[in-house]
Amino acid sequence: MGEAVPVARIDAVRQREVVRRLREFLPAHAVLFEDEDTRPYECDGLTAYRRAPMVVALPETDEQVRRVLQTCSALGVPVVPRGAGTGLSGGALPLADGVLLSMAKFMRALRVDPVARLAVVQPGVRNAAISDLVAAFGLYYAPDPSSQIACSIGGNVAENSGGVHCLKYGLTVHNVMRVRGYTIDGEPVDFGGEALDAPGYDLLALAIGSEGLLVVITEVTVKLLPKPQLARVVMASFGDVETAGKAVAAVIAAGIVPAGLEMMDKPATQAVEEFVRAGYDLEAAAILLCESDGTPEEVEEEIARVKQVLSDAGATRMTVSRDEAERLRFWSGRKAAFPAVGRISPDYYCMDGTIPRRRLGEVLHFIGEMEAKYGLRCPNVFHAGDGNLHPLILFDANDPGQLQRTEQFAREVLEKCIEVGGTITGEHGVGVEKIDQMCTQFGREELETFHAIKHAFDPAGLLNPGKAVPTLARCAEYRGMHVHGGQLPFPDLPRF
Amino acid sequence: MQAALEAMAERVRAAAQGAQPLRPRGGGSKDFYGNELAGEPLDTRAYAGLVNYEPSELVVTARCGTPLAELERVLAANAQMLAFEPPHFGPGATLGGCVAAGLSGPRRASAGALRDFVLGARLLDGRGRVLAFGGEVMKNVAGYDVSRLLAGSLGTLGVILDVSLKVLPRPVAETTLRLEAPQDKALEWMNQWAGKPLPISATCYLNGELSLRLSGAAAAVRSARETLGGEEIRDGEALWSAVREQTHPHFAPEAPLWRLSLPSNAPPLRLPGEELIEWGGALRWLSSAAEARTIRAAAQRAGGHATLFRARDKSPGAFPPLAPAHMKLQRELKAVFDPGRIFNPGRLYPDQ
Numbered sequence: 021m022g023e024a025v026p027v028a029r030i031d032a033v034r035q036r037e038v039v040r041r042l043r044e045f046l047p048a049h050a051v052l053f054e055d056e057d058t059r060p061y062e063c064d065g066l067t068a069y070r071r072a073p074m075v076v077a078l079p080e081t082d083e084q085v086r087r088v089l090q091t092c093s094a095l096g097v098p099v100v101p102r103g104a105g106t107g108l109s110g111g112a113l114p115l116a117d118g119v120l121l122s123m124a125k126f127m128r129a130l131r132v133d134p135v136a137r138l139a140v141v142q143p144g145v146r147n148a149a150i151s152d153l154v155a156a157f158g159l160y161y162a163p164d165p166s167s168q169i170a171c172s173i174g175g176n177v178a179e180n181s182g183g184v185h186c187l188k189y190g191l192t193v194h195n196v197m198r199v200r201g202y203t204i205d206g207e208p209v210d211f212g213g214e215a216l217d218a219p220g221y222d223l224l225a226l227a228i229g230s231e232g233l234l235v236v237i238t239e240v241t242v243k244l245l246p247k248p249q250l251a252r253v254v255m256a257s258f259g260d261v262e263t264a265g266k267a268v269a270a271v272i273a274a275g276i277v278p279a280g281l282e283m284m285d286k287p288a289t290q291a292v293e294e295f296v297r298a299g300y301d302l303e304a305a306a307i308l309l310c311e312s313d314g315t316p317e318e319v320e321e322e323i324a325r326v327k328q329v330l331s332d333a334g335a336t337r338m339t340v341s342r343d344e345a346e347r348l349r350f351w352s353g354r355k356a357a358f359p360a361v362g363r364i365s366p367d368y369y370c371m372d373g374t375i376p377r378r379r380l381g382e383v384l385h386f387i388g389e390m391e392a393k394y395g396l397r398c399p400n401v402f403h404a405g406d407g408n409l410h411p412l413i414l415f416d417a418n419d420p421g422q423l424q425r426t427e428q429f430a431r432e433v434l435e436k437c438i439e440v441g442g443t444i445t446g447e448h449g450v451g452v453e454k455i456d457q458m459c460t461q462f463g464r465e466e467l468e469t470f471h472a473i474k475h476a477f478d479p480a481g482l483l484n485p486g487k488a489v490p491t492l493a494r495c496a497e498y499r500g501m502h503v504h505g506g507q508l509p510f511p512d513l514p515r516f
Numbered sequence: 517m518q519a520a521l522e523a524m525a526e527r528v529r530a531a532a533q534g535a536q537p538l539r540p541r542g543g544g545s546k547d548f549y550g551n552e553l554a555g556e557p558l559d560t561r562a563y564a565g566l567v568n569y570e571p572s573e574l575v576v577t578a579r580c581g582t583p584l585a586e587l588e589r590v591l592a593a594n595a596q597m598l599a600f601e602p603p604h605f606g607p608g609a610t611l612g613g614c615v616a617a618g619l620s621g622p623r624r625a626s627a628g629a630l631r632d633f634v635l636g637a638r639l640l641d642g643r644g645r646v647l648a649f650g651g652e653v654m655k656n657v658a659g660y661d662v663s664r665l666l667a668g669s670l671g672t673l674g675v676i677l678d679v680s681l682k683v684l685p686r687p688v689a690e691t692t693l694r695l696e697a698p699q700d701k702a703l704e705w706m707n708q709w710a711g712k713p714l715p716i717s718a719t720c721y722l723n724g725e726l727s728l729r730l731s732g733a734a735a736a737v738r739s740a741r742e743t744l745g746g747e748e749i750r751d752g753e754a755l756w757s758a759v760r761e762q763t764h765p766h767f768a769p770e771a772p773l774w775r776l777s778l779p780s781n782a783p784p785l786r787l788p789g790e791e792l793i794e795w796g797g798a799l800r801w802l803s804s805a806a807e808a809r810t811i812r813a814a815a816q817r818a819g820g821h822a823t824l825f826r827a828r829d830k831s832p833g834a835f836p837p838l839a840p841a842h843m844k845l846q847r848e849l850k851a852v853f854d855p856g857r858i859f860n861p862g863r864l865y866p867d868q
Contacts, residue, residue: 135707136781159711180657187574187654193661194632207841214779215820216624216798217668219835220864221846222631225664229657246713273572275595275685315713317735374653376573406654407573446655454658461658465645469852473660476848489659 030074030116038075038097038119045087050125052076061120064105064112065167066453068369068417073100073114080125082202082238089236090206092119098482099204101232103143103175106167108370109451111178111231111487123174126238129153137244138197138214143174143237147181150242159244162189165447166355173240180229182447184280184354185311187405189245191447193228198241204483209235226473231449231488234477248313251279252323253347256330257304257337261285261400264306265380267333268404271310272377274329276322280311281405282354285384288361288399288412289353295360298353301337308335308404309350357401358412365397365414369426372454373437374408374446386436387411394425408446409437435460450488458488459495467492517579520562521646524675527558529644532856539860540671542581543608546617548826550670550863551834560612560675567678568652571596575635575652577680580612587611591683599627599684603760612676618668621760622718622729625710625780625795631667633682639666640675642854652680665849671860672868673853687717687731692752693744695726699784699793702726706796707781714740720759721793722766727755759794766792769803772827774811776800778820785814801825808832835864 035053042051052058053075063070074097079085092099098118105112114120126142129150133139134157139150147168151160164183165171171181177199180192189195198212212224227235258264264283271278284292284307289300300307308330312322327338341347353360361368375383384400391398397414413429415422434444434457444450444457458467470489474481490498531538537555547553564581571594578587584604591597601621602614615637620629636650639662650656650663666676697705702721709716715732728744729752730737741748749755758764767773771789778785780797789804804811808824809832815822821836838846843865850857850868857868 133781134711136779137707137711157711180661182655190628190632191655193664194628203841209841209845210839211842213820215777216780216795217618217629217777219821219823220838220842221669221849222618222665222667223842223845225631225661225667229661234660246711249713269572272574275688277574277684314733315715315736315739317739318715318733321733321735374655376570376575376653378570378573403655408653408655441651442653443651443656443658445658446653447657449657450659458658463648466647466649466659469641469647469662470660472852473662473849476845476852 030072034117035074038095041091041095042075042077042088046077046079046084050078050080052078061102061105061114061122064102064107064110066108066110066451069110069113069452071114071116073120074117076120076122078122078125085121085236085238086202086206086208088119088121089202089204093204093206093480093482096480096482098485099236100484101178101236103172103178104146104170106171107175107179107449107451108372109445109449109453111449111451111484113452115486121236123172126174130239132157134159136214138241139244140239140241141173143177143240144172147171147173147176154244155247158247160247161242162195162245163192166358173242174237177228177237177240178230178232179447179449182403182408184282184403186403187281188277188279193225195243196224196228196240197243199224199227199237200239201235201237203235204478204480212241214241229449231451232484233474233488234483236483248279250316250319251311251313251347252319253280253309253311253341253350254323254326254330255300255339255350256308256310256335257301258306258308258334259304259336261306261384262381263334264308265377265384265404267308267330267335268380269377270329270333271326274325276325276329278310278326278405279313280309282309283307283402283404284354284357285400287397288357288401291364291399292353292357292360295363296352296356298349300353304336309354354401361399361412361414366416366418367414369413369415369430371409371411371413371430371433372445372448373434373442374406375437375440375442377404377407379440379442383409383436383440387433390429390432394429396422396425396429398429403446406446407442431457452487455488455490455494456498458490459498464492467495517563517565521677524558524560524563525640525644525646528640528642528675528858531858532642532644535856536858537861538858539863540612540616540675542610542613543583543606545604545606545609546613549617549834551830551866552862554861554863555858558675560610563677566590573652574654574683575680576683577652577678578611579678580610580676582611584609584611584614592686595686596683597686598633598681599623600630600633601760602630603762605761611679615667615676615679616669616671622720622756622794625719625798626717627684631664634663634667634679635682636680637663637666638677639673639853640677642674642856642858646677650680654682670864672850672864674859689734689737690717690729690731690752691737691741692749692755693728693730693741693746694749695728695744695746696724697726698724702793703781703784703797709744710780710796714743716740718756719794719796720755729756759792764792766790766801766803771803771805773825774802774804775823775825776802776815776820777823778815778818782818782820785818787811787814812836833866838865
């Protein structure tokens with residue numbers, strides 16, 4: 021983390037040139053380059069990595085975005101797109117020789133069509149604002165990352181963000197119908213549409229989750245769903261985390277697809293309870309929150325089945341939310357888990373691996389071993405329904421030893437996720453943070469393919485370079501070089 | 517299985533060397549789809565079988581040659597299903613062909629499309645390399661989403677070897693209602709109801725009759741039936757199967773069959789011919805002898821596109837022309853996976 025980013029100096033001559041060229045079509049207030057003006061952009065939600073950009077551009081129109089891209093492309097200046105800056109993997113980390121392209125001024129909702137159930141918005145619109153905007157029609161936008169009050173839809177598209185309701189309602193890729201924007205050359209692109217499919221290769225699927233490496237989005241059309249009439253949540257306590265994990269599998273095996281299915285272990289509930297007083301059972305080794313939504317009839321039927329399954333699976337205590345206020349209170353603890361943990365430790369580091377649910381017990385046990393090995397605590401919150409783990413390593417960044425141990429800890433956990441058949445990132449993205457672990461998750465040929473795809477969109481490699489996909493040389497250098505059966509993964513690359 | 521895979525890889529490498537076109541083929545049930553076929557068939561059926569199925573993980577991984585019917589039988593035995601209800605279009609349909617065609621059936625508007633359920637895939641590319649993308653977990657944002665890109669690529673990027681799909685439990689209760697209405701009224705209803713929390717899982721409108729399938733918890737289906745009215749029909753399952761498999765008489769005429777993918781609230785297009793509407797108004801099957809450009813222009817004006825789905829003469833092109841920027845990207849992507857252009861040349865677009 022902290023020290024992974026080399027300190028690079030800004031070339032003042034180059035900076036003046038880029039500013040001059042951008043000011044030909046951008047007003048002065050939309051081109052920032054003084055230290056104190058660019059400082060707010062030096063990091064995103066992954067604050068351990070910081071770097072000041074050479075220039076910040078804040079366009080307000082499509083035409084200005086197109087010209088920023090054309091200008092940078094012509095000058096060979098890299099561009100880092102940025103939404104609300106809440107990302108957790110350093111995807112919007114600036115470059116000292118690059119332009120940070122902030123989409124913060126693209127704040128307008130362009131059109132809501134309640135009949136076709138879609139909304140066309142600019143990328144700077146906040147995730148939660150979309151649901152607010154359409155609430156009067158009885159509609160909402162389903163993906164709800166924990167940061168939903170702050171994160172922007174453009175960032176959600178870049179990261180393919182999830183949330184706590186993914187198992188039933190999907191990720192961003194399942195809820196976005198169309199994106200429009202520009203390639204690095206300023207060429208307009210339009211992927212997807214207002215019909216349920218579009219001709220040709222599914223470039224919409226490719227663009228979503230591409231971490232700002234392929235195109236810059238200026239317009240997003242999202243699918244809206246009818247708001248369920250009712251939602252209720254069962255809060256269940258378990259004596260150990262393995263039993264809780266098995267209970268999750270039992271719910272799914274019973275043919276139930278809950279609207280949300282979350283797990284928190286005891287250290288996490290304790291941190292949270294002090295912070296928000298959600299009413300969690302502090303005796304339990306783990307609690308599950310299992311939400312059912314739909315018509316009152318559906319909810320009643322499903323809640324009864326969920327209670328039966330959880331009880332058979334060994335739940336020691338169960339509470340069902342009686343009203344909306346109580347439901348929100350049960351969720352408040354889960355949604356506030358990160359800030360709550362932030363209160364009990366000077367720093368915390370959030371991981372994002374996904375695993376097959378059946379390996380949960382094994383992985384949690386492994387995390388326990390790592391806590392002992394590195395002498396660091398690690399509460400767990402877990403999107404149990406879809407296998408997405410968020411272990412939170414607690415550390416103090418002022419202690420360099422702890423920072424380094426945290427990195428090692430995280431690396432071992434992510435590699436464990438790969439080993440059990442999972443992935444290094446479920447919803448936060450690779451960014452700069454997990455770029456080395458990409459070398460473990462993918463082989464050389466897949467990485468080459470990713471680079472070739474990038475090249476198809478951005479031959480000069482100017483859009484958000486250095487993120488998401490490691491170079492083969494970097495993988496060869498990757499310190500945790502793994503030797504498989506006596507063979508190095510990239511045997512023909514020079515090593516240093 | 518390794519031998520079957522190696523045999524396919526060998527053929528791909530030989531074809532690449534000799535610049536000989538190949539067309540990966542399972543049961544051949546979708547040979548009619550897309551532009552004219554070119555290349556030697558590469559039979560995928562020896563590479564078959566389930567790789568992994570854990571019902572409580574809601575994921576199945578199977579090889580491309582696996583018969584779709586067999587896969588669906590295994591899922592049904594565990595009260596699960598492919599929620600996108602892919603059309604088979606023949607008894608020999610395989611999983612590989614299903615994903616390559618990327619087509620979804622009646623449940624698409626409510627459950628999602630095939631591409632929405634793809635979690636991972638392995639691909640035999642045009643250099644004979646085996647590439648793995650995605651995985652078997654629900655949430656995975658590491659690397660570009662290549663496995664979804666393969667859905668609907670019509671085998672032009674390589675041989676889709678294994679696919680991991682999200683599966684869902686079968687609904688506890690299901691019933692079909694029929695109401696009478698003129699087309700514009702039916703479209704209005706379908707859009708209105710889709711915006712309400714109703715368990716409508718499929719719609720079909722033809723000749724003044726709107727059929728609705730309700731799926732879900734028994735109590736929810738019961739209460740929706742009361743809300744919606746209409747008449748409950750007995751042979752609901754037969755109807756949805758006939759629509760999904762296009763064995764319904766609507767699909768029998770000699771005239772070319774067009775697949776119009778439109779915004780669900782697009783008004784009636786009033787093109788000459790017979791129309792069957794699915795997906796809450798978003799999919800309209802038009803059997804019409806009208807000029808291709810007339811049909812394509814009408815679909816485009818309505819905000820969608822028209823595919824020439826079944827026709828003896830595909831000279832107007834099975835798929836509508838793409839915007840130049842899109843076409844350029846598509847060509848470049850084709851070159852990433854299949855630089856020698858050996859897979860299914862021209863099947864998707866004439867010059868690639």
